[in-house]
Amino acid sequence: MVRRHAWSAEVGGRSRSFYHSPMHDHVAFILRRATSEDASALRIILLDTFDSTWRPNITDAAASAFLREDRPRTYVGDRGLHFWVIEVAGETIGFVDWEGDFVNALHVRSTHSRLGVGRRLMDHAEAEIARAGYSSVRLETDTFNSRSQAFYAARGYQEADRYPDQEWRSGLTTILLVKPLVNDGSSPAETGASPLDRTGSLLSQG
Numbered sequence: 001m002v003r004r005h006a007w008s009a010e011v012g013g014r015s016r017s018f019y020h021s022p023m024h025d026h027v028a029f030i031l032r033r034a035t036s037e038d039a040s041a042l043r044i045i046l047l048d049t050f051d052s053t054w055r056p057n058i059t060d061a062a063a064s065a066f067l068r069e070d071r072p073r074t075y076v077g078d079r080g081l082h083f084w085v086i087e088v089a090g091e092t093i094g095f096v097d098w099e100g101d102f103v104n105a106l107h108v109r110s111t112h113s114r115l116g117v118g119r120r121l122m123d124h125a126e127a128e129i130a131r132a133g134y135s136s137v138r139l140e141t142d143t144f145n146s147r148s149q150a151f152y153a154a155r156g157y158q159e160a161d162r163y164p165d166q167e168w169r170s171g172l173t174t175i176l177l178v179k180p181l182v183n184d185g186s187s188p189a190e191t192g193a194s195p196l197d198r199t200g201s202l203l204s205q206g
């Protein structure tokens with residue numbers, strides 16, 4: 001018997017994708033656009049990833065400013081309705097945000113790490129970016145963030161540049177990562193094309 005792992009449906013007038021994880025059979029994911037009802041869950045995700053990922057690597061002053069200014073609330077207020085989220089058991093536990101060919105943010109709650117949530121969010125973002133006509137996708141991460149670098153390397157991203165971080169005022173270094181896309185919305189890994197084949201054109205896309 002062929003087991004079905006993904007399907008889409010209209011729910012409440014909105015398109016949603018449903019997944020069963022073959023590795024984690026008890027986990028069912030829903031991928032959908034964020035709504036205003038996600039605002040507090042999205043803020044909690046950002047506070048969680050801040051604690052687990054950025055807090056240990058930035059100055060106390062930078063951490064205090066982040067929390068004092070409640071930057072997660074501002075970001076979610078400004079951009080939240082553009083996010084795509086994944087929901088598990090009624091709880092919003094991860095999101096991706098992109099504009100044009102640039103992925104602004106990808107965050108998965110630490111309680112749900114390594115379940116394939118980040119992968120599903122990026123699969124969707126890359127497919128939509130390709131569908132919008134871009135031939136590559138760009139994003140930034142920090143040199144200290146070995147987990148995200150492993151995650152993006154596994155998806156075929158390559159370093160295109162590195163420069164001093166402007167956001168945290170903590171002496172960090174930002175890495176620009178780039179990955180070529182193919183026009184039908186699937187990634188080169190899915191079609192067997194080598195990311196290296198297209199490096200020249202992707203770097204010129206800026």
Ligand SMILES: CC(C)(COP(=O)(O)OP(=O)(O)OC[C@H]1O[C@@H](n2cnc3c(N)ncnc32)[C@H](O)[C@@H]1OP(=O)(O)O)[C@@H](O)C(=O)NCCC(=O)NCCS
Binds near residue numbers: 145
């Ligand atoms: C980076 C992040 C998005 C990964 O999300 P995730 O849902 O845990 O990742 P997935 O389960 O989809 O992992 C997919 C693949 O990426 C790689 N990967 C993910 N986490 C990894 C880790 N800690 N170490 C090594 N490889 C890793 C693996 O190849 C993994 O496949 P596998 O589990 O079958 O081996 C998540 O850890 C996160 O939100 N971190 C904090 C915020 C952040 O750093 N965002 C990105 C940079 S701005």
